[in-house]
């Protein structure tokens with residue numbers, strides 16, 4: 001049993017993903033459900049919607065992203081990103097993070113505040129799910145292939161899984177067994193990052 005801080009340290013961006021896990025699809029889904037249920041949201045608005053994809057659904061989602069993004073991304077970016085798309089098909093699945101725009105508009109906030117709450121609601125869920133996956137020894141990364149909205153990326157995904165028109169996709173999190181650990185990462189000075197005052 002690890003402490004919370006150990007879990008926070010354990011969570012990394014893992015790109016080489018496989019399908020080797022002791023957890024069933026139901027166990028993973030149940031854990032995601034439990035965690036998303038407890039995530040805080042502005043005014044308890046609960047605007048975030050999460051979709052978990054496995055197997056064929058995961059493959060067809062990443063095929064769709066690949067098809068859209070090959071007309072959007074170019075050069076080095078395409079070289080780098082297309083590997084993530086094809087690699088995600090070797091994973092166990094993907095968690096898609098949406099905001100339900102209809103619910104977002106019901107929050108007693110407009111303009112930049114509404115946008116901030118929407119992004120923060122979703123980010124809270126993203127991080128909570130990322131930690132929950134890490135706790136199950138599953139690696140994951142956070143992706144933003146939302147670019148391509150105009151090319152029908154978001155619309156195509158909603159059609160694929162019969163999701164409400166009001167859903168706006170904010171992020172994708174492919175997950176699976178850790179086939180290659182993350183490298184060491186640099187940290188800025190802790191005193192710059194966190195300041196403390198007591199008078």
Ligand SMILES: Cc1cc2nc3c(=O)[nH]c(=O)nc-3n(C[C@H](O)[C@H](O)[C@H](O)COP(=O)(O)O)c2cc1C
Pocket residue numbers: 011012013014141142143144145182185
């Ligand atoms: C808001 C945010 C956006 C990110 N977007 C991407 C992304 O689009 N693609 C990607 O591969 N990683 C993305 N990441 C992962 C970061 O690059 C990664 O968390 C960071 O380099 C620290 O590494 P670690 O996750 O291993 O601790 C994102 C992370 C955050 C918090």
